[in-house]
Amino acid sequence: MNSRNWNSKAQGRAARLARASAALGTRLVHKRVASEAIVGLLEAVIEPGDRVCLEGNNQKQADFLAKALMQVDPQRVHGLHMVQSVLSLPEHLDVFEAGIASRLDFSFSGPQGARLAKLVSAGRLEIGAIHTYLELFARYFVDLSPKVALVAAHAADAQGNLYTGPNTEDTPAIVEATAFSGGIVIAQVNEWVDGQTSTLPRVDIPADWVDFVVVAPRPNFIEPLFTRDPAQISEIQVLMAMMAIKGIYAEYGVQRLNHGIGFDTAAIELLLPTYGESLGLKGKICRHWALNPHPALIPAIEAGWVESIHSFGSELGMEDYIRARSDVFFTGRDGSLRSNRAFSQAAGHYACDLFIGSTLQIDLEGNSSTATLGRISGFGGAPNMGADARGRRHASPAWLKAGREARAHRSGAAATPRGQKLVVQMVETFREHMQPAFVERLDAWTLQEQAGMALPPIMIYGEDVTHILTEEGIVNLLLCRNDDEREQAIRGVAGYTAVGLARDQRMVDELRERGVIKRPEDLGIDPRLATRNLLAARSMRDLVRASGGLYNPPKRFRHW
Amino acid sequence: MKQIPAGLEALDYRFAGKTQLGAFAPVLVGVVGSGNLEVLLEPAAGHHCEIHIETSARGFGAIWQAVASDFHRRHDLAGVRVSINDMGATPAVVSLRLDQAVSELLP
Numbered sequence: 077m078n079s080r081n082w083n084s085k086a087q088g089r090a091a092r093l094a095r096a097s098a099a100l101g102t103r104l105v106h107k108r109v110a111s112e113a114i115v116g117l118l119e120a121v122i123e124p125g126d127r128v129c130l131e132g133n134n135q136k137q138a139d140f141l142a143k144a145l146m147q148v149d150p151q152r153v154h155g156l157h158m159v160q161s162v163l164s165l166p167e168h169l170d171v172f173e174a175g176i177a178s179r180l181d182f183s184f185s186g187p188q189g190a191r192l193a194k195l196v197s198a199g200r201l202e203i204g205a206i207h208t209y210l211e212l213f214a215r216y217f218v219d220l221s222p223k224v225a226l227v228a229a230h231a232a233d234a235q236g237n238l239y240t241g242p243n244t245e246d247t248p249a250i251v252e253a254t255a256f257s258g259g260i261v262i263a264q265v266n267e268w269v270d271g272q273t274s275t276l277p278r279v280d281i282p283a284d285w286v287d288f289v290v291v292a293p294r295p296n297f298i299e300p301l302f303t304r305d306p307a308q309i310s311e312i313q314v315l316m317a318m319m320a321i322k323g324i325y326a327e328y329g330v331q332r333l334n335h336g337i338g339f340d341t342a343a344i345e346l347l348l349p350t351y352g353e354s355l356g357l358k359g360k361i362c363r364h365w366a367l368n369p370h371p372a373l374i375p376a377i378e379a380g381w382v383e384s385i386h387s388f389g390s391e392l393g394m395e396d397y398i399r400a401r402s403d404v405f406f407t408g409r410d411g412s413l414r415s416n417r418a419f420s421q422a423a424g425h426y427a428c429d430l431f432i433g434s435t436l437q438i439d440l441e442g443n444s445s446t447a448t449l450g451r452i453s454g455f456g457g458a459p460n461m462g463a464d465a466r467g468r469r470h471a472s473p474a475w476l477k478a479g480r481e482a483r484a485h486r487s488g489a490a491a492t493p494r495g496q497k498l499v500v501q502m503v504e505t506f507r508e509h510m511q512p513a514f515v516e517r518l519d520a521w522t523l524q525e526q527a528g529m530a531l532p533p534i535m536i537y538g539e540d541v542t543h544i545l546t547e548e549g550i551v552n553l554l555l556c557r558n559d560d561e562r563e564q565a566i567r568g569v570a571g572y573t574a575v576g577l578a579r580d581q582r583m584v585d586e587l588r589e590r591g592v593i594k595r596p597e598d599l600g601i602d603p604r605l606a607t608r609n610l611l612a613a614r615s616m617r618d619l620v621r622a623s624g625g626l627y628n629p630p631k632r633f634r635h636w
Numbered sequence: 637m638k639q640i641p642a643g644l645e646a647l648d649y650r651f652a653g654k655t656q657l658g659a660f661a662p663v664l665v666g667v668v669g670s671g672n673l674e675v676l677l678e679p680a681a682g683h684h685c686e687i688h689i690e691t692s693a694r695g696f697g698a699i700w701q702a703v704a705s706d707f708h709r710r711h712d713l714a715g716v717r718v719s720i721n722d723m724g725a726t727p728a729v730v731s732l733r734l735d736q737a738v739s740e741l742l743p
Contacts, residue, residue, distance in 0.1 A: 310671075312728045506726040508671075510693060547728040572699045572727040603732055604739050 085258025140292035189453035216253035242390035242413035277410030315606035336433020375612035442538030505571030653714030
């Protein structure tokens, strides 16, 4: 006879719900929890050692629930295992200092990276692993399913349906993993609608998956992460953007792509309707994007370059513009953006032919990392965007051309015809304060030793990088036939850094002859013509104007 | 020699050149601002390209030497004095400004 209980999750869930009901009494009406009862709810439903997802995204933050979690009694709630993609609020780490949580699995810690490193070295917190977004979401459905999910939405109705607004982000992935594995879903919302006199604009998360809803006293915090003021783009960035467009996008006919965050790629976006147009590339490149709604892309959209954009999350100030350009963006029946980080990451990985982004350090093998000493920050989505999709099977001209170049000098299994994703690292040879972007040894190795990691935190492996673009030129690593050539090719675009000055000039000249290295003049680009006048918008005000007044930048970007 | 303000580093390079410049009106490009520089070209007697640098970023002599040598290799100028006022510009910006200045000279 089988005496095992096969339904402990459902029973545990029922017990948690019953405890909540008893603890809250009249402060719980159907799914609606009174704001002042939130700490009591958390103490009732969270058990010691639970895996808890406290929704932290790139944009929206479940900040009210984060503060509430900090107020629980550590005698009752402790030893939590936090599983969340982004650590951006101080509370995300306060819970470890307070002894409420002890273990962490995450993707990106951005502004909290330095503090996270300190907590790890002080033994206050144990890191399970640092993941990519897609990788962490995948584990939500395997061995890291949350027992309790604390999520953020814009509004809820009386049934508990959630409207996330444009920043849907991680919410569907988190809630699905939790709701279908016997977990509890608690949502903070900015607004409550009764379903009769007022209704939700659309449903992003069905009520059936949500257990509790609380109205937060203040709207959830949203970070404008992808806004870059064109006024800060330099001539060197314009030059590099010209090289990217002519030397890579046009060369491969890149139709589907993802841009990383930063001024380098913002410069490319702002050059499409000017320099790109002058090269006759409209309609031939950059038609489909996996991208947050970058304000810098407005001029290209307005000039008719862009057919579609699917977004990981939204961007503050872009709401009305997106609504008015619903042919381009994914929008709900209500007209506002529907973002979804999991699907957009999948789109960037499998359906884009090119990823281009900046980095902090590149070594002689082409390994690239933004990890710096004293910080444990993770890489978010970059490792998925910036990696060849080994499972991809559909062909496109750009993918096939890169694949042919990569396999021409191989033999055996490695010569089997297949395509390859274009992965471009775009860096000035020196960053601010003359920090060299090219190094013999990545800081990642020292960080690995300091933090006791299994592997050095490398953002994009040299094996996946196909091109490195600096102000000195473009190197096509696919055409390198051996490690020596690869090293010299990288030195050959490393400018006046120590790595660049130590080049074998004869070999670099030969690589240039073969087209492995291309200088601006080899591409027919005169660096003296790389001026800010080429930018389709040179200020935030220009972006607003280009949008026909629909883009409404956050206050800190309004300088006029 | 004029006095070098405290905190600045002065560097001088001198190359024998072949492209002799006659008389020309001085050329000034760039601005003295953070991460930027000012380049002044003036006629000078003789067959040399003299480069005088005052920079707020100390300790990068080897890089300046390489940037100056590459500039001379590209243009091979003679009879010119190049004065640079640098506020921590990267070598890429320095080379760009130098080339911009020369292009004003030789349209």
